[in-house]
Amino acid sequence: MLWKDMRTLGWPEVQRMSPMPTTFLGSALRGTFFFAFGLWWSVRYPLKYLRKKGGAEGQLGRGHTEVFEGTVKAFFALVGILVEQFVPTGPHLQLYSPKTHSWTDLTHWHYSTIYLFFLLSGITDVVSHSPLKLPPGLDRLSLSLALLVEGLLFCFRDYSDAVLDQHLHSLLAMAIFAGALCALLEVFHRDHIILETFRTSSFLLQGSWLWQIGFVLSPPWGGPGWDQSDSDNLLFLTMCFCWHCLGALAIVASNAAASRCCNESCQLKFGDIDVELDCGLCLHRGKKSSGGALLPESSLDDK
Numbered sequence: 001m002l003w004k005d006m007r008t009l010g011w012p013e014v015q016r017m018s019p020m021p022t023t024f025l026g027s028a029l030r031g032t033f034f035f036a037f038g039l040w041w042s043v044r045y046p047l048k049y050l051r052k053k054g055g056a057e058g059q060l061g062r063g064h065t066e067v068f069e070g071t072v073k074a075f076f077a078l079v080g081i082l083v084e085q086f087v088p089t090g091p092h093l094q095l096y097s098p099k100t101h102s103w104t105d106l107t108h109w110h111y112s113t114i115y116l117f118f119l120l121s122g123i124t125d126v127v128s129h130s131p132l133k134l135p136p137g138l139d140r141l142s143l144s145l146a147l148l149v150e151g152l153l154f155c156f157r158d159y160s161d162a163v164l165d166q167h168l169h170s171l172l173a174m175a176i177f178a179g180a181l182c183a184l185l186e187v188f189h190r191d192h193i194i195l196e197t198f199r200t201s202s203f204l205l206q207g208s209w210l211w212q213i214g215f216v217l218s219p220p221w222g223g224p225g226w227d228q229s230d231s232d233n234l235l236f237l238t239m240c241f242c243w244h245c246l247g248a249l250a251i252v253a254s255n256a257a258a259s260r261c262c263n264e265s266c267q268l269k270f271g272d273i274d275v276e277l278d279c280g281l282c283l284h285r286g287k288k289s290s291g292g293a294l295l296p297e298s299s300l301d302d303k
Contacts, residue, residue, distance in 0.1 A: 024215070024218040027210050028211055033076055034204075034206045034207035035208060037207075038203030038206075038207055038251075039255075045197065046259040047263060050259065050263045063129040069125060073118060077116070077119035077121075078115075078119055080112075080118075084108040084115065090108050114153060118146045118150075121143045137190060140183050140186040140187045141187050144184040150176050151180060154169045161228070164226060168237060169213070171238070172206065172210070175206040178198070178202045179203060179206065182199035201252050204247075204251055204252070208248065209241065
């Protein structure tokens, strides 16, 4: 009786929807996005920390790097929105259908909303390092907001009776909220290497786990996914999630060690000139002040 009254008042019809499908390609592409950012950060942050610890200029090239990251993030988020909306089966920016009196394919709107907040995060990264001089920490706050929205939408999506699907995305939400917490703490503790390391690990974990979700629910070789009613699958995937955590930490540790070795090997000293590595760029820096001059030994002997 209540639903009839709602339809007569023009409310959208509430229907029993099937669980939101997971395609391997979509899950793999989203996982690649997060994994690539985590891999880049696992090299960038250790190098930045080593240069700061060594007394080098920590701000050198930082703004350009942040703008580059924000541009890449915003570009891929915008592409994701366009793909979700304008694929042949997409809603084409139509949220509600007057003909059927129901919502139009909320699956695509679900992912479009996630991409929208990452688009906002990318734009904030770019604008934060522009002449507008936004408050410091706003870029990390926007990233934390994007991750919170992503985790919220995955927690409250419709799984119906797909127990395995719900379990997989519950584990994914743990990685998402961990990254959101780290990004939020970075608003108040900028350039904290521990927080940056954990945020990097959470992105690597989220990326690899999205690939795992694609293999479990929609194998690339075709055929049905794993048995949703088998409790052993839940136990195995929980252990598998722990292995993914260990793998993410191993990647961060190995890249940090490689960055340290690379940083030390690229500090070549020739008299008063140092050649140092800074994110792939060799910078020549004199130890003496700009007023001094490097004189040949013969000139010093003559004096």
